[in-house]
Amino acid sequence: MKNFEYVRPATISEAVAAAAEPGAAYLAGGTNLLDLMKGGIVRPNRLVDISHLPGLDRIERLPDGGTRIGALVRNADLAHDGEFAKSYPAIAEALLSGASGQLRNAATVGGNLLQRTRCGYFYDPASACNKREPGTGCDARGGENRLHAVLGWSEACIATHPSDFCVPLAALDAVVEIEGRTGRREVTVEALHRLPGDTPEQENVLLPGELIVAVRLPKEARTFSHHARYLKVRERTSFAFAVVSAAVGLRIEQGTIWDARLALGGVAPKPWRAHAAEKIVEGCVPDAATFRRAAEAALADARPCGDNAFKIELAKRIIVRALTLAISETAERVAALPGSPFAPVAGALHAS
Amino acid sequence: MPPEISLTPVPAHARHGSNIGQPLTRRDGVLKVTGAARYAADNHPPGMLHAVLAVSTIARGRVSFLDVEAAKAHPGVVEVMTPANRPRLAEDPDAKLHPFMFRLELLQNDEVRYANQAIAVVIAQTLEAATEGVALLAPKYETQPARVGLDASESFVPAAVGVGNPSAMHRGDVEAGLAAAARRIDATYETPMQYHNPMEPHAIVAAWDGDALSVDTPSQGLAMAQGRIAGLFGISPENIHIRSPFLGGGFGSKGLISGPQLLGILAARLVGKPVKLVLRREHLYGPVGHRSASRQRLRIGADGEGLLTAIDHRAKVASSTFDDFFEPAADASHTLYASPAIATSHEAVRLDTGTPLFMRAPGEATGSIALESAIDEMADACGMDPLAFRLKNYADVEPISGKPFSSKALRECYARGAEHFGWSKRPLAPRQLRDENGLLIGWGMGTATFPALMFAAEARAVVRGDGSGVMETGAHDMGQGAWTAFAQIAADALGLDLDRMEFKAGTSDLPDAGIAGGSAHTATAGMAIHNAGAAVIAKLADLATNDQRSPLFGAGNAGVIARDGRLFRRDDETRSDSYADILGRAGLAQVEARGKGAADPAAQSSYAMHAHGAVFAEVKVDSDLGQIRVTRLVGAFAAGRVINPRMVRSQxxxxxxxxxxxxxxxxxxxxxRSGRTLNANFAEYQVPVNADVPSMEALMIEEHDPHVNALGIKGVGEIGITGSAGAIANAVWHATGVRVRRFPIGLDDLVMPRSH
Structure with missing residues (x-):
């Protein structure tokens, strides 16, 4: 593979300085980056290994009731943190539905936010891909695109964002803390990723060298803990990316939904918050017709980019299902098959 | 050379009679779970260099430029092998001297015939340097449009399918049978291209010493690999030493030595140093074979009683543009159902892909899913239970040939499997069963069958002066348990406990064990072992019965029995003599003998020989979301004698x-458009993970077959796929009422059923 420089900064400011150079990439868990490098999809000149930076691996309960997750917290550690899983069950379920046990042990929270698409044309350096090589075109258009986007795509790019973790984060108004050369700033997870438009290579709003140091859940996020689900549909029971997924959080009092959060995964180039659908169910007594109306609203702008019209109908059905499941009190334990529509099976994957 | 394989010693074990039939655990198990088992790519001879393939990104055309200078300028790169400097071969890689010789891409020219074809090899001090050297080659091409998919080129009738099977066969008049039928179905099924994907990619470590060649590489057929290398390089087979003690799976893709493995040998020749070449996962999608896609049309007729009147099974498959392998999918209809009229035929197209090759149950698996789906549709059309329909049309003789079966315990398989599964409670109509959470439940079944084949093998048996024994044959352990099962056969053949006997296998200097393929390895090499043992025991018996000092003197006519390191007089077991004493008195350090295993042509012409089984599947379906989960699989199989039930169940x-x-x-x-595979990795080329695998049961039905071979072995390597795939597809229909005829069945097939 291409020779590269490997640096291991001691502080965040050293890291930011080292990564601001063109061709530099941050290395944390490496679960995505190393595959991309082996395949020649990305060819960095310098790897800035942040995995030893101090202080980024903590899960902190904040005085205002929020939670701050260090960027180097491993997916598995976060999902298996009992207090965290109880407060944010949909996030724990999303984390546990992703990848494999080995990958979850290595993958980090910060890296997970920035994982690249699974579009086969992006992974095939011989194919035209505007995301990989701006201006070359998009071979996924007119190609094998059964799993591609139905929302937010452009003529330049129809790839989806593959993350499970980001979906409930977007639903719960999570905030990303970013460290850069000019200091610290914050954006919401919803605003972190860009839609492709004419520049699909620009996947997020990070500037060169900017480093995600933490993800913060605002205090409201835990008010959904009693009615929260992550539902993930895929053809294989585990170790597969979502065809479509949904994260739902509801605040229900006296039989009425007062507050609703809903986001979709696998349908768009970014985790897709469905604000219009939330508005429809808010203030309502849960019922199937309302949920279907919400689902229709969430997918109102959807259109197939190829051989994937089924994903629009599937997404609607998943929304209805996820809302329906979320009405019931959140289970004490994450199901043995996290995110699966199949009934929970006895046996917990983590203490709650 | 260090000892090639050191297996866990077999502890003295309680044995009840024969070693054969005992559920011994794998003798190579400890080596494997501790990482001590040395696979090909684990070898690092001194001075070894790393080679990486540069592969074509186009499917058809020619390579017009390679930046060899740029690659060679990269630090660590030693050499770049291209058609310009590739060492000479004694034989044209495009020669086809017999049907079992497949054309290879060994840099003989600049032509590209499929994506992922090797177009150069970069050899470097490190794997990383060789990998970057490949990137720096930045090939340019003259590209022609790729022909991909079963409709991409003109179809024709192949001269033969599989290994020399006729392309079309028939018995009776299918059109008349269909015309006379009270019920008919006419359905078309599609199966996709599949790749073998063994866990261990094809790998080779090759070292030349003059004209002698030492090779570590996984092989399902050591002697054939040795012969192929000898022919290509113009050297004597005896000068080629191949070690293949363990394979990380092969499934047919390691049956014949592949182009990339030979390029590793060429690379070592070019640089004069040992070279290791390991295929990247994505490189397996092209040069090492695959299973062709198929489109199969089945027309079936039945009379008012549910008796079949005709089966017409037509398959369209593909081969490469430059070689012939035609998946014999329609042949699946030859043996199972007693239709008075059966016709099978194949047509094919030539595509810009690598040549499809044998992939676990080639033809049988592909044909079975279509046939078993169609039989299910026919049963439904007749308003009959799928098992009752199959029993109604049970074949007591092989339908296509009229031959009697050498043995066929399929009725018992149906009965035991159905009973175990609880099949009798199955409602006839679909969409009748739901679980406590409202998920649809479906029950489906399929019949499994695979021919009981034998090829040719040899073994050498030795009894040493101390009474211990050795059995040698170049057998192949692909993970199926050859190290264990063959040792069990050998111990019985030698009349020794396992711990008094050494079993050697997995290298090319041992007698030719044939090929681990066609589910025939245990039968073929097992018979060679059995016969070698019998021959060496006969020599011992000769010595003893002619030796006046032996208690067995004069027992020649009565005969002797070998057991526990002794010969016993058959008619008087109080008279016995130990192997050590027999050899000691004769002044011999050891005796040895060889034995062969091969099919009996007379038996083969008289009998149809097949293993059989019945598979029952339960699926749960969330039809709203299109999710399917197999929740139970019960198979009952009759496959002749079982050498090791633990290994067999695993297979x-x-x-x-x-x-x-x-x-x-x-x-x-x-x-x-490009002919490139877009999911050439384990994340997206999806095979079941543990969470997909339900409760499984494999019941072995006792079957004694006096005709297949003296040991009565039929083989179990491939039969498990057949029947199972169709059973699951039928269960999905029974759950949902939606008949999906394009495989694999996907979410979209249930969320938005398409019309067929």
Whole structure:
């Protein structure tokens, strides 16, 4: 593979300085980056290994009731943190539905936010891909695109964002803390990723060298803990990316939904918050017709980019299902098959 | 050379009679779970260099430029092998001297015939340097449009399918049978391209010493590999030493030595140093074979009683543009159902892909999912239970040939499997069963069958002066348990406990064990072992019965029995003599003998020989979301004598899981414009993971077959896929009422059923 420089900064400011150079990439868990490098999809000149930076691996309960997750917290550690899983069950379920046990042990929270698409044309350096090589075109258009986007795509790019973790984060108004050369700033997870438009290579709003140091859940996020689900549909029971997924959080009092959060995964180039659908169910007594109306609203702008019209109908059905499941009190334990529509099976994957 | 394989010693074990039939654990198990088992790529001879393939990104055309200078300028790169400097071969890689010789891409020219074909090899001090050297080659091409997919070129009738099977066969008049039928179905099924994907990619470590060649590489056929290398390089087979003690799976893709493995040998020749070449996962999608896609039309007729009147099974498959292998999918209809009229035929197209080759149950698996689906549709059309329909049309003789079966315990398989599964409670109509959470439940079944084949093998047996024994044959352990099962046969053949006997296998300097393929390895090499043992025991018996000092003197006519390191007089077991004493008195350090295993042509012409089974599947379906989960699989199999029930169950499970993969998961996704595979990795080429694998049971039905071979072995390597895939597809229909005829069955097939 291409020779590269490997640096291991001691502080965040050293890291930011080292990564601001063109061709530099941050290395944390490496679960995505190393595959991309082996395949020649990305060819960095310098790897800035942040995995030893101090202080980024903590899960902190904040005085205002929020939670701050260090960027180097491993997916598995976060999902298996009992207090965290109880407060944010949909996030724990999303984390546990992703990848494999080995990958979850290595993958980090910060890296997970920035994982690249699974579009086969992006992974095939011989194919035209505007995301990989701006201006070359998009071979996924007119190609094998059964799993591609139905929302937010452009003529330049129809790839989806593959993350499970980001979906409930977007639903719960999570905030990303970013460290850069000019200091610290914050954006919401919803605003972190860009839609492709004419520049699909620009996947997020990070500037060169900017480093995600933490993800913060605002205090409201835990008010959904009693009615929260992550539902993930895929053809294989585990170790597969979502065809479509949904994260739902509801605040229900006296039989009425007062507050609703809903986001979709696998349908768009970014985790897709469905604000219009939330508005429809808010203030309502849960019922199937309302949920279907919400689902229709969430997918109102959807259109197939190829051989994937089924994903629009599937997404609607998943929304209805996820809302329906979320009405019931959140289970004490994450199901043995996290995110699966199949009934929970006895046996917990983590203490709650 | 260090000792090649050091297996866990077999502890003295309680044995009840024969070693054969005992559920011994794998003798190579400890080596494998501790990482001590040395696979080909684990070898690092001194001075070894690393080679990496540069592969074509186009499917058709020619390479017009390679930046060899740039690659060679990269630090660590030693050499770049291209058609310009590739060492000379004694034989044209495009020669086809017999049907079992497949054309290879060994840099003989600049032509590209499929994506992922090798176009150069970069050899470097490190794997990383060789990998970057490949990137720096930045090939340019003259590209022609790729022909991909079963409709991409003109179809023709191949001269033969599989290994020399006629392309079309018939018995009776199918059109008349269909015309006379009270009920008919006419349905077309599609199966995708599949790749073998062994866990261990093809790898080779090659070292030349003059004209002598030492090779570590996984092989399902050591002697054939040795012969192929000898022919290509113009050297004597005896000068080629191949070690293949363990394979990380092969499934047919390691049956013949592949182009990339030979390029490793060429690279070592070019640089004069040992070279290691390991295929990247994505490189397996092209040069090492695959299973062709198929489109199969089945027309079946039945009379008012549910008796079949005709089966017409037509398959369209593909081969490469430059070689012939035609998946004999329609042949699946030859043996199972007693239709008075059967016709099978194949047509084919030539595509810009690598040549498809043998992939676990080639033809049988592909044909079975279509046939078993169609039989299910026919049963439904007749308003009959699928098992009752199959029993109604049970074949007591092989339908296509009229030959009697050498043995066929399929009725028992149906009965035991059905009973175990609880099949009698199955409602006839679909969409009748739901679980406590409202998920649809479906029950389906399929019949499994695979021919009981034998090829040719040899073994050498030795009894040493101390009474211990040695059995040698170049057998192949692909993970199926050859190290264990053959040792069990050998111990019985030598009349020794396992711990008094050494079993050697896995290298090319041992007697030719044939090929681990066609589910025939245990039968073929097992018979060679059995016969070698019998021959060496006969020599001992000769010595003893002619030796006046032996208690067995004069027992020649009565005969002797070998057991526990002694010969016993058959008619008087109080008279016995130990192997050590027999050899000691004769002044011999050891005796040895060889034995052969081969099919009996007389028996083969008289009998149809097949293993059989019945598979019952339960699926749960969330029809709203299109999710399918197999919740139970019960298979009952009759496959002659079982040497090691633990290994056999494992083989059957593996096959049944592959059946699940065939029905629900596995497919290569190829871009129709470029001919490149887009899911050449384990994240997206999906095979079942543990969470997909339900409760499984494999029941072995006792079957004594006096005709297949003296040991009565039929083989279990491939049968598990057949029947299973169809059973699952039928269960999906029974759950949902939606008949999906394109495999694998996907979410979209249930969310938005398409019309067929």
């Amino acid at each position: 059957i499970f593996g096959g049944m899981i592959w059946g699940m993969s065939f029905a629900l998961h596995e497919q290569a996704i190829m871009d129709k």
